[in-house]
Amino acid sequence: MTEVLSEQMGRGSHGGALLEVDNLHVEFRTRAGVAKAVNGVTYSVDAGETLAVLGESGSGKSVTAQTIMGILDMPPGKVTGGEIRFRGVDLLKLPEDQRRKIRGEGISMVFQDALSALNPVFPVGWQIAEMFRMHRGTSRAEARKKAVELMDRVRIPAARERVNDFPHQFSGGMRQRIMIAMAIALDPEILIADEPTTALDVTVQAQIMGLLAELQRDSNMGLILITHDLGVVADVADKIAVMYGGRIVENALVHELYKNPAHPYSKGLLESIPRVDHKGQELYAIKGLPPNLLEMPTGCAFHPRCPYRRDNCVTDVPPLYTISGTRGSACHYWREVIDEGER
Amino acid sequence: MSDPTATQDLIKGADDPAASPVAVRDSQRSLWRDTWDILKRRKIFWISLVLLILFLLMAAFPSLFTHKDPEYATLSKSMELPSAEAWFGYDLQGRDVWARTIYGARTSIIVGVLATLATVVLGGLTGVLAAYFGRWIDAVVSRVGEMFLGLPYVLGAIIILGTIAPAQSNPSKFTIMTVVIVVLALLGWPILMRIARSAVIQAKHQDYVQAARALGAGPMRIIFRHLLPNSLAPILVYATITIGSFIGAEATLSLLGIGLRSPVISWGIAIADHKDYLRTGPHAMFFPAGFLSLCVLTFVMLGEAVRDALDPKLR
Numbered sequence: 001m002t003e004v005l006s007e008q009m010g011r012g013s014h015g016g017a018l019l020e021v022d023n024l025h026v027e028f029r030t031r032a033g034v035a036k037a038v039n040g041v042t043y044s045v046d047a048g049e050t051l052a053v054l055g056e057s058g059s060g061k062s063v064t065a066q067t068i069m070g071i072l073d074m075p076p077g078k079v080t081g082g083e084i085r086f087r088g089v090d091l092l093k094l095p096e097d098q099r100r101k102i103r104g105e106g107i108s109m110v111f112q113d114a115l116s117a118l119n120p121v122f123p124v125g126w127q128i129a130e131m132f133r134m135h136r137g138t139s140r141a142e143a144r145k146k147a148v149e150l151m152d153r154v155r156i157p158a159a160r161e162r163v164n165d166f167p168h169q170f171s172g173g174m175r176q177r178i179m180i181a182m183a184i185a186l187d188p189e190i191l192i193a194d195e196p197t198t199a200l201d202v203t204v205q206a207q208i209m210g211l212l213a214e215l216q217r218d219s220n221m222g223l224i225l226i227t228h229d230l231g232v233v234a235d236v237a238d239k240i241a242v243m244y245g246g247r248i249v250e251n252a253l254v255h256e257l258y259k260n261p262a263h264p265y266s267k268g269l270l271e272s273i274p275r276v277d278h279k280g281q282e283l284y285a286i287k288g289l290p291p292n293l294l295e296m297p298t299g300c301a302f303h304p305r306c307p308y309r310r311d312n313c314v315t316d317v318p319p320l321y322t323i324s325g326t327r328g329s330a331c332h333y334w335r336e337v338i339d340e341g342e343r
Numbered sequence: 344m345s346d347p348t349a350t351q352d353l354i355k356g357a358d359d360p361a362a363s364p365v366a367v368r369d370s371q372r373s374l375w376r377d378t379w380d381i382l383k384r385r386k387i388f389w390i391s392l393v394l395l396i397l398f399l400l401m402a403a404f405p406s407l408f409t410h411k412d413p414e415y416a417t418l419s420k421s422m423e424l425p426s427a428e429a430w431f432g433y434d435l436q437g438r439d440v441w442a443r444t445i446y447g448a449r450t451s452i453i454v455g456v457l458a459t460l461a462t463v464v465l466g467g468l469t470g471v472l473a474a475y476f477g478r479w480i481d482a483v484v485s486r487v488g489e490m491f492l493g494l495p496y497v498l499g500a501i502i503i504l505g506t507i508a509p510a511q512s513n514p515s516k517f518t519i520m521t522v523v524i525v526v527l528a529l530l531g532w533p534i535l536m537r538i539a540r541s542a543v544i545q546a547k548h549q550d551y552v553q554a555a556r557a558l559g560a561g562p563m564r565i566i567f568r569h570l571l572p573n574s575l576a577p578i579l580v581y582a583t584i585t586i587g588s589f590i591g592a593e594a595t596l597s598l599l600g601i602g603l604r605s606p607v608i609s610w611g612i613a614i615a616d617h618k619d620y621l622r623t624g625p626h627a628m629f630f631p632a633g634f635l636s637l638c639v640l641t642f643v644m645l646g647e648a649v650r651d652a653l654d655p656k657l658r
Contacts, residue, residue, distance in 0.1 A: 024382075069556075070556045071553055071556045071557050077532055097561075100559050100560075100561055101559065102559075103556070103557055103558060104557070104558040104559030105559065108383070108558060109554070109557040109558070111550055111553070111554050111557075112550075113550060116549060116550040117550040117553070117554040118554075118572070119456065119551045119555070119569055119570045119572075120551075120573070122568075122572070123571055130568070131558060134558075134559060134560060134564060135559055140483075161410070168375075179554070182558060185559065262405050335369035
């Protein structure tokens with residue numbers, strides 16, 4: 001962090017976590033109507049903590065991340081309510097030039113597809129070095145040296161020889177490592193990884209997740225891991241927030257959720273993971289389609305697909321019921337879901 | 344696959360320095376360096392480059408190619424056919440066609456290059472601004488561009504040139520060249536604006552621009568480091584080809600008697616002066632026209648070679 005920002009945001013002087021998303025509302029105003037992408041999302045990450053945000057396409061997980069970064073296209077996007085507090089300061093109220101300083105240095109981001117997230121016309125070393133030149137005004141030679149160090153740190157073999165190669169000359173896993181190197185170049189306090197392994201094959205996925213976990217331990221970053229893959233998060237995450245239709249439907253510690261989900265949607269997700277001991281049986285799938293953001297179902301957004309549905313699910317929006325200090329579920333019948341899981 | 348270095352070795356093997364001459368690993372590599380590496384292996388590039396150098400030499404030092412005075416007229420030799428004494432023969436006024444063709448390169452190339460430069464600056468700037476900022480800036484720039492694009496080229500030039508410098512008038516060499524350059528750029532910028540605009544709009548929605556923003560890049564850095572370099576290829580290619588077509592356009596205007604005119608020496612004027620004598624003395628028109636075509640072709644070929652080299656996907 002630059003000194004200016006450190007002065008403005010005295011570290012630890014506020015009560016909450018390092019990054020807090022509080023009741024965030026984001027909508028897209030399109031010709032077809034208003035798409036409510038994020039409807040009151042609340043989550044927080046502290047230093048050294050890993051939060052997994054889980055959800056299918058259109059659940060609002062990426063839009064939330066883009067809003068945190070301040071890279072949402074506005075218009076058509078519009079933040080209609082809530083706060084995003086970084087060290088207690090509401091980012092949404094900061095002027096653009098101050099937000100820009102936080103990007104990369106305070107909060108940084110890894111994108112899904114590293115091939116398209118790296119500039120095709122510049123060598124990778126140049127792009128990593130650019131981080132130092134842009135934020136710190138480091139000299140060309142010094143920045144280049146740091147770029148090689150970073151490439152070593154994210155385990156790119158023969159970093160010194162490959163520093164001048166172009167993104168398309170690397171394999172998918174190596175490109176993602178380069179993207180990660182850029183994102184952690186300035187030791188950010190929060191790293192958001194938006195589906196960092198989706199574009200990779202399974203063995204490489206594990207390596208990248210391992211790398212992220214290791215980098216996080218070393219530098220005590222807060223990590224927000226956005227994914228639609230439950231299998232990816234199990235080993236890495238501490239907390240998990242399941243999103244559906246722009247809301248958080250369940251939050252829990254990872255082991256709690258894996259042991260016994262408290263929301264029908266998370267339960268459905270867990271049951272859709274292929275398992276060796278279920279070989280030969282039909283794979284479970286949640287019936288129906290994700291909600292249309294332009295016409296959200298009334299009441300609980302999940303009710304058209306929910307096996308636990310009762311009449312009031314169609315009319316009443318369930319609040320996030322507190323189950324314990326670490327757990328919440330936005331289901332009117334969460335007790336039933338949990339009880340069934342314990343049987 | 345479990346060992347990342349094994350995968351890595353495989354990939355490295357694919358672009359092993361011994362296998363590919365592109366791999367220059369020791370020195371700092373850049374976009375331009377790579378472009379050059381590709382260019383130098385292309386025959387079409389060398390051919391157009393040699394021709395280009397010849398034309399540029401002609402434009403800069405015409406006396407290298409001829410010791411004759413292009414203004415010196417011997418009326419008795421009017422329309423005399425090519426001979427050992429005068430390789431390209433004599434024109435209507437009895438002036439040496441070879442000398443006039445050589446001296447004509449200068450004006451044609453100056454007009455072509457400067458008009459293109461003005462077009463690129465005007466069109467490129469408006470295009471990038473329109474694409475990056477969008478909204479009303481885009482709307483205004485696009486509509487104004489369409490208004491200019493709606494003017495037929497020759498008609499627009501006739502109207503503007505006919506008003507500023509009518510055929511009967513006798514403007515100075517500098518004035519008439521400036522006016523022609525401005526008219527060409529004024530009628531040509533919308534196409535370049537559209538190319539730049541669409542290239543930038545395309546680049547703007549790429550993930551790397553989003554990623555650059557997410558990692559703290561400001562508008563200037565995004566425009567100059569991400570949008571421009573990724574939009575440069577089509578702009579550069581079109582610009583190179585435009586030099587050729589502007590040289591042709593200059594000739595057209597001269598032919599119509601509203602562009603450059605005597606005492607300026609240019610290929611277009613030579614063609615205009617001798618278009619009525621095609622049957623009796625074709626040489627007086629053929630040689631300047633041939634040089635004109637060759638010069639246009641040179642720039643078009645160069646443009647194509649550059650386009651191929653600038654496309655990173657062809658590497």
